[in-house]
Structures are given as structure tokens and as C-alpha cells.
Amino acid sequence: MVQIDLEAMSLTELKVLQKKVAKAVDEFEERQKNQAIAALEAKAREMGFSLSELTGSTQGKARRKPAAPKYRHPDDASITWTGKGRQPAWFKTAVTSGVSPDDLLV
Template sequence: MAPIDLNGYDLAELKGLLFDIEQEIKRRARDERDRARERIHALAADAGIPLDALVKTAAPRYRNPADNGQTWTGRGRQPRWIAEALASGRSLDDFKI
């Protein structure tokens, strides 16, 4: 790809371009993810395997005492209620199920 000369753009125009580029990147990433999901579903269906048999789900290990509907498996990003509790000095053990 040839380099783009951005010297003719003022700051507001450059920020507008940056916003447009970020939106396009997000759209394309979403489209790629959706196409991959469709391929996975098709492969599972062709094999006669229910998709949920291929995806391992973890049981929740922690529960928010203030809202029993909020749980966390201990995997991935910490929910806000866990992060805030840990920041205030509480322990993960306080939330074990």
C-alpha cells in the first residue's frame, strides 16, 4: 500500500479519519467473528454434534452476596463487583460458593 500524505489535513480532520478507521476496524472484526461462528456452527451440524457438546462451560465459583444473580467462574476478566471488593481489602475466599 502506498503511503498516504496526511499533511493537508488539519487536526479535526485527522481525528475524524481516526474515528472512521476505528469504526471500520471494529465492523470488520465483528464480521470476521460472525463468519467464523457460522463456519463452526456448520461444521458441528455436518458432524451431527450439538454445539454445546463442543463448548466447555465452567461452573460458577464465586457469588456476589449483594446480588445472588451475579456469579463468576474465576476465569477471564474479573467482574466489577469482585474487582471493587478486592480493591477494598476483601479476599476471593469471601465470595466462594
């Protein structure tokens, strides 16, 4: 292992080293995790299953189905908004021009 004289390093050099070490640790843990998953998948296949069948889940984040549209553009029915998040410009324009949000409901 390489010996590093931390006392001789500047604060900037120490911070750069800290970031490199944190990145190396994260990459190591990710490699270990991937190896463990591969070993578990191989064992599951050997026994005639998939890993997701045994755990009851899929890898990665579960996908949420898209929210149903709540509001429709007054002139173009193909443009919709779910009512969540930032209001689209067409919705703001319609409301400020006197259209009730209830009139824009799907």
C-alpha cells in the same frame, strides 16, 4: 484504494478519520468473527453436534443467578435487598430512624 493527503488535513479532520478507521476495523473483525462462528456451527451440525456441546460453553456471557435477598422491608415483605450495591431508600430510612439492620434480616 483512495489516496488521502494526510498532511493537508487539520487535526480535527485527522481525529474524525481516526475514529472512522477504528470503527471500520472493529466492524470488519466482528464480521470475520461471525463468519468463523457460523462456519464452525455448520461443521458441528454436519457432525451431529452443536457448537456449545463441543466447546462446553454457551455463546455470550454466562448468566449469573440472582443473589438471594438478605434484608426485607419492615412493612412490605415483598420488597427486599441483597445487601450488595447502593442501599435502597427504605433501608436508609429505617436505619436512620433507629431500626437495627439485624432486625431487617430475612
